[in-house]
Amino acid sequence: MNPRRKKRMFTILAVLLGIGSAIGLTLYALQENINLFYTPSELIEGKGENKEKPFIGQKLRIGGMVVPGSVVRDEESLDVEFKLIDTGPLVTIRYHGILPDLFREGQGIVAQGVLIEPNVIEAFEVLAKHDEEYMPADVAEAVKGIKHEKPKYNLNNGGY
Amino acid sequence: MIAELGYLSLTLALAFSILLSVYPMVGAVKGNLRLMQSAPAFALAQFLFTAISFGILIYVTLIDDFTVAYVASHSSTTLPWYYKVTSTWGGHEGAVLLWVLMQTGWTAIVAFASKSLPWQLRARVLSILGFLGLGFILYTLLMSSPFERLLPYYPIEGHDLNPLLQDPGMIIHPPLLYMGYVGLSVSFAFAIAALLMGKLDNTWAKWSRPWTMAAWLFLTLGITIGSWWAYAELGWGGWWFWDPVENASLMPWLVATALIHSLAVTEKRGVFKSWTVLLAIAAFSLTLLGTFIVRSGIIVSVHAFTTDPGRGSFILSFLALVVGGSLLLYGLRAGTVESSSRYKVLSREVALWLNNLLLCVATLIVLLGTLLPMVHKELGLGTISIGVPFFNQMFFYLLAPFALLLGLGPMLRWKQNKFSHLTKKLIGALIVTSVITFAWLYSSYENVSTTTLVGVFFALWVSLTVVIDLLDKLSKEGASITKLGNSFWAMHTAHLGFACVVLGVTLTSAYSVEKQVKVNPGEQTQLNEYSYRFEGVKAIVGPNYKGHAGVVTVFKDEQKVTELYAEKRQYDVGMQVMTEAAIDAKLSRDLYLALGEQLSNGAWALRIYEKPFVRWMWLGGLLMALAGVIMMLDKRYRRKASVASEMKGVTA
Numbered sequence: 143m144n145p146r147r148k149k150r151m152f153t154i155l156a157v158l159l160g161i162g163s164a165i166g167l168t169l170y171a172l173q174e175n176i177n178l179f180y181t182p183s184e185l186i187e188g189k190g191e192n193k194e195k196p197f198i199g200q201k202l203r204i205g206g207m208v209v210p211g212s213v214v215r216d217e218e219s220l221d222v223e224f225k226l227i228d229t230g231p232l233v234t235i236r237y238h239g240i241l242p243d244l245f246r247e248g249q250g251i252v253a254q255g256v257l258i259e260p261n262v263i264e265a266f267e268v269l270a271k272h273d274e275e276y277m278p279a280d281v282a283e284a285v286k287g288i289k290h291e292k293p294k295y296n297l298n299n300g301g302y
Numbered sequence: 303m304i305a306e307l308g309y310l311s312l313t314l315a316l317a318f319s320i321l322l323s324v325y326p327m328v329g330a331v332k333g334n335l336r337l338m339q340s341a342p343a344f345a346l347a348q349f350l351f352t353a354i355s356f357g358i359l360i361y362v363t364l365i366d367d368f369t370v371a372y373v374a375s376h377s378s379t380t381l382p383w384y385y386k387v388t389s390t391w392g393g394h395e396g397a398v399l400l401w402v403l404m405q406t407g408w409t410a411i412v413a414f415a416s417k418s419l420p421w422q423l424r425a426r427v428l429s430i431l432g433f434l435g436l437g438f439i440l441y442t443l444l445m446s447s448p449f450e451r452l453l454p455y456y457p458i459e460g461h462d463l464n465p466l467l468q469d470p471g472m473i474i475h476p477p478l479l480y481m482g483y484v485g486l487s488v489s490f491a492f493a494i495a496a497l498l499m500g501k502l503d504n505t506w507a508k509w510s511r512p513w514t515m516a517a518w519l520f521l522t523l524g525i526t527i528g529s530w531w532a533y534a535e536l537g538w539g540g541w542w543f544w545d546p547v548e549n550a551s552l553m554p555w556l557v558a559t560a561l562i563h564s565l566a567v568t569e570k571r572g573v574f575k576s577w578t579v580l581l582a583i584a585a586f587s588l589t590l591l592g593t594f595i596v597r598s599g600i601i602v603s604v605h606a607f608t609t610d611p612g613r614g615s616f617i618l619s620f621l622a623l624v625v626g627g628s629l630l631l632y633g634l635r636a637g638t639v640e641s642s643s644r645y646k647v648l649s650r651e652v653a654l655w656l657n658n659l660l661l662c663v664a665t666l667i668v669l670l671g672t673l674l675p676m677v678h679k680e681l682g683l684g685t686i687s688i689g690v691p692f693f694n695q696m697f698f699y700l701l702a703p704f705a706l707l708l709g710l711g712p713m714l715r716w717k718q719n720k721f722s723h724l725t726k727k728l729i730g731a732l733i734v735t736s737v738i739t740f741a742w743l744y745s746s747y748e749n750v751s752t753t754t755l756v757g758v759f760f761a762l763w764v765s766l767t768v769v770i771d772l773l774d775k776l777s778k779e780g781a782s783i784t785k786l787g788n789s790f791w792a793m794h795t796a797h798l799g800f801a802c803v804v805l806g807v808t809l810t811s812a813y814s815v816e817k818q819v820k821v822n823p824g825e826q827t828q829l830n831e832y833s834y835r836f837e838g839v840k841a842i843v844g845p846n847y848k849g850h851a852g853v854v855t856v857f858k859d860e861q862k863v864t865e866l867y868a869e870k871r872q873y874d875v876g877m878q879v880m881t882e883a884a885i886d887a888k889l890s891r892d893l894y895l896a897l898g899e900q901l902s903n904g905a906w907a908l909r910i911y912e913k914p915f916v917r918w919m920w921l922g923g924l925l926m927a928l929a930g931v932i933m934m935l936d937k938r939y940r941r942k943a944s945v946a947s948e949m950k951g952v953t954a
Contacts, residue, residue: 160659160662160663161666164666165670168667168670171691171696172674172688175695176686176692177688178685189684203685215901219820240818240899240909243879243880
């Protein structure tokens, strides 16, 4: 093999090694870090064709509307509990800490946490979108049953 | 009427972008000098009419013309004037117009700052930039015009600018970021022009380099300020969320970083030519991909963005055209490129090549992490999210090899290096770095994790090798500090910046402490060495909001350190509630307070953070940007001056 070929071989091998290890590591890390998204109905009734339900202890994300009147703050601590709904059953979220500014009853939020009882989630993160009219996309779909509904005029503030 | 003039003006800009993309290119192909020489005039006209259009958008915003839909939904009468100006890029349509303004602005600057380029190249570069301008202007006119009217029923009061965007950071962040994105289109145009001419030589790399550096500089500043804004404004104490919108800006940055390194090799050594071209194409393609991700509504993100499949398909088609076209051209032409010089395995070339490889792997990881959830969803497999831990873990794996190289690279020579020349320096650096790392961490902190150890070690390693290299250069070549040249200083400044970022990220991730408490007025709470006394709240009234400020006095060893006002604002128009964090910033630590909800009996929820070394991240970003400035001040790039001196000849 002439030096030029040899160098090219070396180059190609190194590139393959780089990309290969990147993808390998990615897949490995993904196994631990993918969180499935559920709506309250999917959590209770199962998700997809096989009606798969999450297991107790599973890390997941859930999105829904905060049920009006369901937010209960503990008198002594920063513990808070509220219920989420989309179209069917209710799911209880427990959280310790300060809720985001845009968290309000009757509005959409996404919580990330661990399933501790079949319908109770211990959340470690509660997110409300930057926008006050926010409804998580999946919930919007579940509620309306319409895919890709185009807004009449976009009153969102775009962000940056 | 005036808004229609804005639209009309943009239409005229479109006409000039068509002229610009056609005439000079035809001229270049046919060798017609007059056609080629038309390029600067078209470029200038394109920019002027876009500028008029943008000026009109600012004007209709300032006069509160709520018949214009964009103004009605992004501004209000009570908004301070500077935020009214900001609101012109606070939403999708205006942001796109700003993008167009910058695109045509860069084109105009290139047109007039490239006088020393041969017309063959100059005309082609401008023509390609004109074509890109054409794409963006067309997109604005057809899909997202900010001049649409709400007639006959229009609101008396506007919808107001999202309070989150009412922040000084937001005034400068998007323009800087877009300057960076759009600047990459210049490197792209140079690469494509060089491919078209089949002349991939050092000259092309030399011309392209300062432009790429400028784009990278703006991108670096934009990302740094974006991160600082998120930290100061969002009240969650974080600085990077690995959100698709953030990732969209990080990917071009990573590739652009690879590009400026590989351009250096191409210019100095004449190798990596086709690779450099590929990077230039990739960097710009990633900005388009980012635009697609952010603007098409394909993502479920905490950042709010527009949802419109039509817009998504336009950008996707444009992306396919640009990427497909340039890759096709690349495939046809790149094979003919020959590298002129040789190098051994232990050389600066190989070190830089490995640096490029690692940066591309990093980009690939971000790309996978960002796109997988979307692909997953589009395939009907349900919604997944790929969390922050994934990205953190992957970037941690990349840190060690990258930082090791970064310390080693500057010490290596071009072509080849004997290992024995390095051993003394390397062993010295390793020992000193280890000693300092262990001594510092174990004397200052109780728990030292492997991650922290690795992070701090490599931050110090990079800094120390910079010092060693500097001392080495000064002692060996007998050079004085002033003789070392801009590229030398730029390189080391940027590398020190990287070290600062790593140090900041590592220490703040490892040793930040957080406390969320329920406090009554007069109550005191302790976190680490500081105690915080909640004095109560007082009412505040702003121009377009009302609210409360939680007053907190901070003590350390019975001594008063500072008094902080953490605000909770409610904006008049949208009734939106916003947290304005109070920050006591020092190089060694930030005390960060955010006021939570009002609880029963006058108590409030309070969030307290102590974040050690968090400033170092942004300081690092600023150092990297400074490196870009130093590089660009290099005499070699002051082309006008050099051309003038060449012309004067004897006098110079």
